[in-house]
Each structure stands twice: as C-alpha cells, then as structure tokens.
Amino acid sequence: MDFNSYWYLGLGILSILLLIYVCIKTRSSRNLLLFVTMVGLGYIIEAVIYNFAHSYHYYPKLIKHDSFYDSNMGAIASNALTLPAIATHIAALRKNWTTIFLLIGLIAGIEWTFLKLNIYSHNWWKIGFTSLGLLVYFPLAKVFHQLLSNPLNGFLHSLLLFLIVGPFSGSFHIIPIMFLSNRYYELGWFAHHSQDTTAFSAIFYLSASLFYIWIAKRHWKLRWLKYVLTSLLIYCVNILLQKAGILHSLVWWDLWYYVILSVILLKLTLFFSKILSNGPPPKKA
Incomplete structure (x- = not known):
C-alpha cells in the first residue's frame, strides 16, 4: 500500500x-x-x-x-x-x-x-x-x-429527505464507474473523460434524487406503479443519453445496474420518508 x-x-x-x-x-x-x-x-x-x-x-x-x-x-x-x-x-x-x-x-x-x-x-x-x-x-x-x-412534513421533510437520499444515490452511481470502468460520460466540458464523468454524475444523481422524492410523495393506491415508472424513466434517460453520444456503456450489465439501482433507491426513499414523517425511533435502553 x-x-x-x-x-x-x-x-x-x-x-x-x-x-x-x-x-x-x-x-x-x-x-x-x-x-x-x-x-x-x-x-x-x-x-x-x-x-x-x-x-x-x-x-x-x-x-x-x-x-x-x-x-x-x-x-x-x-x-x-x-x-x-x-x-x-x-x-x-x-x-x-x-x-x-x-x-x-x-x-x-x-x-x-x-x-x-x-x-x-x-x-x-x-x-x-x-x-x-x-x-x-x-x-x-x-x-x-x-x-x-421531531416529525417532519412539507418542505422540511422534502429537504431532509433529499439530503439523506443523495449520498446513497451519488455514491452508488459513481463508485462502480471509478473502480469497474462500466461507463463514462462525454460532454466536452473538461479535458478528460473522468472529469466530465464526475461532473455529470453529480447532475445525474441530484436530478434522480429529486425524482425519487417526488414520486415517493405521490399518494397512489397502486404503489407498484411507482417502481415501474421509476425503472422505466431511468432506462429511457440512459438510452437517450446513449443516443445523444453523452453516455458510453462499456460492459453488458451497465444499463441494468442503474435500472435496478433506481428501484432500490426508491425503496430507500420511501423508507426514510416514513421515518422522517413519524419522527425518530425511541432511544435504546
């Protein structure tokens, strides 16, 4: 080392x-x-x-x-x-x-x-x-x-939820890229792909986190529909980025990783949303 x-x-x-x-x-x-x-x-x-x-x-x-x-x-x-x-x-x-x-x-x-x-x-x-x-x-x-x-609702609930979900969304987006080279983003903002990729990954995860929070707060009877729409949206966004020449996938599992990740992150968002709404768990004796 x-x-x-x-x-x-x-x-x-x-x-x-x-x-x-x-x-x-x-x-x-x-x-x-x-x-x-x-x-x-x-x-x-x-x-x-x-x-x-x-x-x-x-x-x-x-x-x-x-x-x-x-x-x-x-x-x-x-x-x-x-x-x-x-x-x-x-x-x-x-x-x-x-x-x-x-x-x-x-x-x-x-x-x-x-x-x-x-x-x-x-x-x-x-x-x-x-x-x-x-x-x-x-x-x-x-x-x-x-x-x-205290239990949270309204804007404060959304703000804290965004800050909590963001680290999971951001970390699980960029870490595989850094270690496994499964994709890169090319926008011409900086001299190297890794700089472009790091910058655009931040935009991607922040935007995705906002979407997870928005859809998590919808009061739909068919809750499974949230997961379907989330995975479909992430899939379509990735395809559009590929068509635009921004996203370059380098391994077969790249696209499916981010689709599955979006479902997991939505589940986490719903979990943390409930915790924030109900207030903190009681202290352990």
Whole structure:
C-alpha cells in the first residue's frame, strides 16, 4: 500500500470510530440520520467547488488507473466520513462554540499537514475558505439535529429527505464507474473523460434524487406503479443519453445496474420518508 493511502485510510478509520463513539454515547439512531444528512450536504457543496470548479486535488493513491478518480476517493474520505462524523459529534453531544473553533483549527491543521506531505494540493482553494465554510457547516448540523428530533412534513421533510437520499444515490452511481470502468460520460466540458464523468454524475444523481422524492410523495393506491415508472424513466434517460453520444456503456450489465439501482433507491426513499414523517425511533435502553 502507498504512503499516501495510509494517511487517508487512517483518517477514515478515526472518523468511523468517532461516529461509533457518538452512537454508543447517545444511544440514538437518529444520529446516523444526521450523519447521512451531513454527507448529503457535503456532496452538494463538493459538486460545486470540486466537481465543477476543481478547487483542490487529492492524492490517496487508492485508484491507480485514473488520477482524477483517485482524487474522488480523497473527496469521499473527507465529505462522506471525516467532516460529517465531526459535525455529528458536535451536534449530538451539544458542543459549544469553543469546541467548534478548536475542531475547525484541528481540521485546518490536518489540511495544512496534507499539503506539506504533498498528498493533497490546492488549485485556487485556501485553508481559510475551509475554515469559513465549517463555521456554517457545523452550526447547520445542530439545526438538522433539532429538526430530526421531531416529525417532519412539507418542505422540511422534502429537504431532509433529499439530503439523506443523495449520498446513497451519488455514491452508488459513481463508485462502480471509478473502480469497474462500466461507463463514462462525454460532454466536452473538461479535458478528460473522468472529469466530465464526475461532473455529470453529480447532475445525474441530484436530478434522480429529486425524482425519487417526488414520486415517493405521490399518494397512489397502486404503489407498484411507482417502481415501474421509476425503472422505466431511468432506462429511457440512459438510452437517450446513449443516443445523444453523452453516455458510453462499456460492459453488458451497465444499463441494468442503474435500472435496478433506481428501484432500490426508491425503496430507500420511501423508507426514510416514513421515518422522517413519524419522527425518530425511541432511544435504546
């Protein structure tokens, strides 16, 4: 294993241990929902500043065949593990502003260390931008924690559901592409297919997530019709993207994977929708 990989894996393992500690300490499964919600928020932020604006680049050396997909793994380590775990820790354990500032300082120190070790680099980004962003991100975790303490409906229900479903939709869309090279998107936005693919995958998963939420909230007597329409829509969208020369499928199972995935994600959306509507499960004794 490469020197770079140990740093990223170590950070990821520490983040998972922190999340486990929070869950044991609070004995509340709603904190897992909060964690996923913060992952969803982080994914949206990264879609803008990383996927399209190429603010920075990671070098975890976990994917050898494509440096940009390898960078994506670093982004996932940061935004699907480290920052959401710390945010969950802050909100669930009701940490004050003093602790928040200390943790922001710690993260700034980690970022500085990664820069000095040459396992991470800035394009136009600055450590100060990270610190300023976390001054918003961490307090939002407290807001979401409070919202998840009560049954939700209307816009807030849809917003939280979108943030929760998004990480599943986004991760299961892009990860097979990065590791198995089952497809790529070609739009001519960037110099390399992997950059085009990463950017368009973000648009795809965000749009798909909005659709899952919309159809999940339809009150139809024939519930099976939702699954039929969802799978049919995803199938047709993929075919249209192929006809337009945007999507290039490289393996026989590619199209069917995303059709089946859409059904699973709709099922997950309905599951989380019910949880949000009913309020958090009771704490375990």
